[in-house]
Amino acid sequence: DGGITQSPKYLFRKEGQNVTLSCEQNLNHDAMYWYRQDPGQGLRLIYYSQIVNDFQKGDIAEGYSVSREKKESFPLTVTSAQKNPTAFYLCASSLVWEKMNTEAFFGQGTRLTVV
Amino acid sequence: DAKTTQPNSMESNEEEPVHLPCNHSTISGTDYIHWYRQLPSQGPEYVIHGLTSNVNNRMASLAIAEDRKSSTLILHRATLRDAAVYYCILREPSQGGSEKLVFGKGTKLTVNP
Numbered sequence: 001d002g003g004i005t006q007s008p009k010y011l012f013r014k015e016g017q018n019v020t021l022s023c024e025q026n027l028n029h030d031a032m033y034w035y036r037q038d039p040g041q042g043l044r045l046i047y048y049s050q051i052v053n054d055f056q057k058g059d060i061a062e063g064y065s066v067s068r069e070k071k072e073s074f075p076l077t078v079t080s081a082q083k084n085p086t087a088f089y090l091c092a093s094s095l096v097w098e099k100m101n102t103e104a105f106f107g108q109g110t111r112l113t114v115v
Numbered sequence: 116d117a118k119t120t121q122p123n124s125m126e127s128n129e130e131e132p133v134h135l136p137c138n139h140s141t142i143s144g145t146d147y148i149h150w151y152r153q154l155p156s157q158g159p160e161y162v163i164h165g166l167t168s169n170v171n172n173r174m175a176s177l178a179i180a181e182d183r184k185s186s187t188l189i190l191h192r193a194t195l196r197d198a199a200v201y202y203c204i205l206r207e208p209s210q211g212g213s214e215k216l217v218f219g220k221g222t223k224l225t226v227n228p
Contacts, residue, residue, distance in 0.1 A: 045218075
């Protein structure tokens with residue numbers, strides 16, 4: 001089955017530790033995105049990538065880092081510099097806009113709790 | 116960034132039609148209008164998209180104003196499973212050719228039995 005997978009679903013970390021969230025897709029999509037969602041709020045864009053080895057900051061990139069070494073994978077690291085990391089993190093992928101205007105597919109999310 | 120404006124919340128009764136509005140007065144000629152919905156504790160799912168003409172699919176209909184400055188997502192017969200947050204977004208290219216996919220706060224739809 002084609003799709004986008006985030007793991008783990010729930011993650012607990014101690015304050016001051018870096019943590020990496022996984023996002024993998026087998027849809028052959030060029031573009032991938034990371035969002036953060038706080039309770040009762042909409043999605044805020046952290047980072048996005050159009051192509052392997054290239055990515056851009058979104059609206060709230062501070063305290064986060066990403067890599068795009070493979071087309072299928074776009075891991076997000078939440079660093080100790082992120083002041084309030086507890087949130088619901090969503091990953092998405094899509095074909096690039098120029099190729100075809102189709103929908104984005106989302107993973108089921110990772111709920112990160114920092115204690 | 117092209118932006119959209121939606122009501123924070125709306126309420127409907129089961130089996131009645133629902134019209135969810137979205138304003139996008141700064142839309143450019145090449146921006147597509149997309150709608151997604153998000154059930155509690157899940158990732159958003161695609162609903163429908165369009166450019167200029169009205170669109171229909173098995174989930175919903177999308178009515179786009181002639182000047183494209185607003186659109187309406189229509190659920191023809193709401194069910195309890197349609198209770199979700201609905202997002203209206205514009206797919207826009209950004210500088211350097213990379214595309215941002217920017218979501219607003221959406222409309223929380225409550226469906227009453």
